[in-house]
Amino acid sequence: MARTTEDGTAAPAEAPPSQATPVEAGPGRGFSRRRLLGASAAGLAGLGAAAAGGYVVADARSGAGAGGGDAAAAVPFHGAHQAGIVTPAQDRLHFVSFDITTTNRADLVDLLREWTKAAARMTAGEAAGDTGAVNGPIEAPPEDTGEALGLPASQLTLTIGFGPSMFDARFGLAAKRPPALVDLPAFPGDALDEARSGGDLAIQACAHDPQVAVHAVRNLARIGFGAVAVRWSQLGFGRTSSTSRDQATPRNLFGFKDGTRNLKAEEKTLLDEQLWAAAGDGAPWMAGGSYLVARRMRMHIETWDRTPLSEQQAIFGRFKGSGAPTTSENADGNEFDDFEFDTVTGASEPVIALDAHTRLAHPDFNDGARLLRRGYNFVDGSDGLGRLDAGLFFLAYQRDPRKQFIPIQRNLARTDAMNEYVKHVGSAVFACPPGVTKDGYWGDTLL
Numbered sequence: 001m002a003r004t005t006e007d008g009t010a011a012p013a014e015a016p017p018s019q020a021t022p023v024e025a026g027p028g029r030g031f032s033r034r035r036l037l038g039a040s041a042a043g044l045a046g047l048g049a050a051a052a053g054g055y056v057v058a059d060a061r062s063g064a065g066a067g068g069g070d071a072a073a074a075v076p077f078h079g080a081h082q083a084g085i086v087t088p089a090q091d092r093l094h095f096v097s098f099d100i101t102t103t104n105r106a107d108l109v110d111l112l113r114e115w116t117k118a119a120a121r122m123t124a125g126e127a128a129g130d131t132g133a134v135n136g137p138i139e140a141p142p143e144d145t146g147e148a149l150g151l152p153a154s155q156l157t158l159t160i161g162f163g164p165s166m167f168d169a170r171f172g173l174a175a176k177r178p179p180a181l182v183d184l185p186a187f188p189g190d191a192l193d194e195a196r197s198g199g200d201l202a203i204q205a206c207a208h209d210p211q212v213a214v215h216a217v218r219n220l221a222r223i224g225f226g227a228v229a230v231r232w233s234q235l236g237f238g239r240t241s242s243t244s245r246d247q248a249t250p251r252n253l254f255g256f257k258d259g260t261r262n263l264k265a266e267e268k269t270l271l272d273e274q275l276w277a278a279a280g281d282g283a284p285w286m287a288g289g290s291y292l293v294a295r296r297m298r299m300h301i302e303t304w305d306r307t308p309l310s311e312q313q314a315i316f317g318r319f320k321g322s323g324a325p326t327t328s329e330n331a332d333g334n335e336f337d338d339f340e341f342d343t344v345t346g347a348s349e350p351v352i353a354l355d356a357h358t359r360l361a362h363p364d365f366n367d368g369a370r371l372l373r374r375g376y377n378f379v380d381g382s383d384g385l386g387r388l389d390a391g392l393f394f395l396a397y398q399r400d401p402r403k404q405f406i407p408i409q410r411n412l413a414r415t416d417a418m419n420e421y422v423k424h425v426g427s428a429v430f431a432c433p434p435g436v437t438k439d440g441y442w443g444d445t446l447l
Ligand SMILES: C=CC1=C(C)c2cc3[nH]c(cc4nc(cc5[nH]c(cc1n2)c(C)c5CCC(=O)O)C(CCC(=O)O)=C4C)c(C)c3C=C
Pocket: 252, 254, 256, 257, 258, 259, 260, 261, 262, 295, 297, 299, 316, 318, 357, 358, 361, 362, 363, 370, 371, 391, 392, 394, 405, 408, 409, 412, 422
């Protein structure tokens, strides 16, 4: 990794030569992470060895190099939809939910403008502010915290969402609350912790490098000081879904392929039907946006690990190795085979059990409802009782939670065989506005 000295030049340290190319700080612009990347990328062209050695984030299991493109590259920030929804899911997550502490609408608009500028810069691989970490006045706190100096954009995406509580009396937004932005109902078995739930605003930071995602959230929180306070946050270390057909299907902490039948970026007609809010949906400012449900789901992995393979497979109606439905010809079948829910065993029992997770979540049993899942594995240490505090941070985007997440979760909460092994401990819902134009800011269609 290249580092910079106080005058903004890269110090070689233990970095490979390609990453150590000195980069000058431009007049008035300070240190640019992107320019360093440009120099590094040129060096890398002749340095297959560095990549082969794994210096560039190149996890074969992640989106990078397996359909996610160049793991170091930048994802465009501006566009019709926010990045970070259908963008091929990166391998790392830092999700943060904020309470708004100001009651002044103008302050909120200022914050969103400032955040948008910083987000556009950081997703391009640049420092959060113009003068960066080391080129501002020595008497002032730097405009960037510095831990991403020398790191490439790493496909960082930053996606903002507004919680139901933002539409209370404080900012005069009540009349603009989208009908689809409902408070989620209580589901049987919920064990929600208020301290890990809700929030006025949320930011999803995804990247192929955890340091880049954490850096982005940290800088947005720093910029928001005095206007917002972090309510809760969650780190995720391995994507549990593919959002593009080019990506290999990853595995969750139960060891199963997850995301096989996810909505994918290439399914444009389905995305318009199931993912993107439309002007006629009751909140014209949300057209091109989407609704995000976040659930922190603790997984009792120690109990799971003592469960026979046959039972594990019955819970998902899929073979653990290949991910194929258990109605496929054999265990080495294709994960993309269709389920045959009517197939019965010799004893006239359905092969895909009536309480199998995939049957209960399937569109055939949910009025055609689909989700774009974008969750991550987490392990947050242990719980003091000899168990890992591990699970899945479930993230699902959709056009209308009333027709999608809520009915599906009602189905699952009632009879899902997986319930014995999971507990919902955190919950939140957010309206994620459409993408930002070059002159616009996050939420400008609302505010
Ligand atoms: C309310 C929605 C869902 C929650 C909550 C949920 C939690 C959850 N799921 C798994 C593991 C798997 N889920 C799979 C498929 C699947 N899950 C949901 C919805 C929720 N899951 C849907 C809509 C689907 C797709 C159904 C279909 O169309 O067939 C699978 C199978 C592979 C796949 O298709 O993705 C697995 C495995 C866990 C571990 C979990 C919470 C801890």
